[in-house]
Amino acid sequence: MLRDNKELWWAIIASILITAFYALIMSVTGKIPAAGELFGHSLGILGFVLMILTETLYSLRKRSRSTRWGRMSDWLQFHIFTGLVGPYMVFLHTSWKFNGLAGAVTLMTFVVVLSGFIGRYIYTRIPRTADGIEMDTPMGDAQAAAIANARRLMALWHTVHIPLGMALFTAAFVHIGGALYYATFLK
Numbered sequence: 203m204l205r206d207n208k209e210l211w212w213a214i215i216a217s218i219l220i221t222a223f224y225a226l227i228m229s230v231t232g233k234i235p236a237a238g239e240l241f242g243h244s245l246g247i248l249g250f251v252l253m254i255l256t257e258t259l260y261s262l263r264k265r266s267r268s269t270r271w272g273r274m275s276d277w278l279q280f281h282i283f284t285g286l287v288g289p290y291m292v293f294l295h296t297s298w299k300f301n302g303l304a305g306a307v308t309l310m311t312f313v314v315v316l317s318g319f320i321g322r323y324i325y326t327r328i329p330r331t332a333d334g335i336e337m338d339t340p341m342g343d344a345q346a347a348a349i350a351n352a353r354r355l356m357a358l359w360h361t362v363h364i365p366l367g368m369a370l371f372t373a374a375f376v377h378i379g380g381a382l383y384y385a386t387f388l389k
């Protein structure tokens with residue numbers, strides 16, 4: 203169960219540290235870190251690795267149905283942490299230029315993150331065990347209709363968030379292939 207906002211606080215702290223480092227590099231070099239140069243490139247790669255972890259780890263844990271790998275609720279908190287910090291690093295990687303496909307990938311990343319917040323909100327409306335497993339609602343419960351509604355919304359949300367994530371990764375891989383070919387290897 204997402205009882206506290208711990209993961210959001212950790213994401214804010216990590217983002218502040220990354221911003222401080224970004225500002226330091228900017229003040230030393232006197233320019234905005236370019237997407238294809240060492241620092242900007244590293245931000246893109248590391249951020250993208252975090253995004254891949256976001257896309258895969260929670261789903262794997264959810265499907266394993268075994269507690270051996272830790273609580274599902276902890277994995278969801280980690281999902282949200284990496285799902286915020288990864289896109290933030292990728293955002294700093296862009297060097298504030300959003301042309302063509304790479305610009306579209308940035309926009310899709312932003313939409314997936316935003317939809318994550320909506321999902322997080324609906325998720326907390328559904329009664330769960332401490333591990334994050336959905337609980338049955340007793341018949342006749344005064345709030346049963348509201349909970350049934352939240353479950354329907356959650357299902358609908360999945361049909362948007364998941365395909366959008368897949369489209370994002372497909373487009374991201376095309377950007378990465380193109381950027382590495384034209385901007386890195388051809389140089």
Ligand code: HEM
Pocket residue numbers: 237238243246247250253292295296297299300301302304305307308311374377378381382385386
């Ligand atoms: C979701 C992840 C990513 C997003 C949203 C993204 C977005 C962007 C954006 C907006 C730009 C600037 C394009 C412009 O000049 O208008 C850019 C440039 C670039 N990106 Fe990414 N990027 C991502 C991941 C990566 C990764 C993982 C790599 C490398 C493995 C990479 C390599 C590059 C390179 C080399 C450039 C510079 C291209 C040039 O100088 O023309 N990107 N990226």
Ligand code: HEM
Pocket residue numbers: 253256257260261262264278281282284285286288289314315316317318319320321322323325363364367
């Ligand atoms: C790079 C960004 C992100 C990607 C690629 C991503 C991807 C996904 C995927 C593939 C799932 C489906 C898991 C499954 O049911 O197997 C999921 C679920 C979820 N994500 Fe994200 N996500 C991202 C960011 C976020 C953020 C920032 C939040 C919250 C602020 C969030 C909250 C959630 C929630 C609440 C669920 C539903 C959990 C459940 O129903 O069990 N996500 N995400």
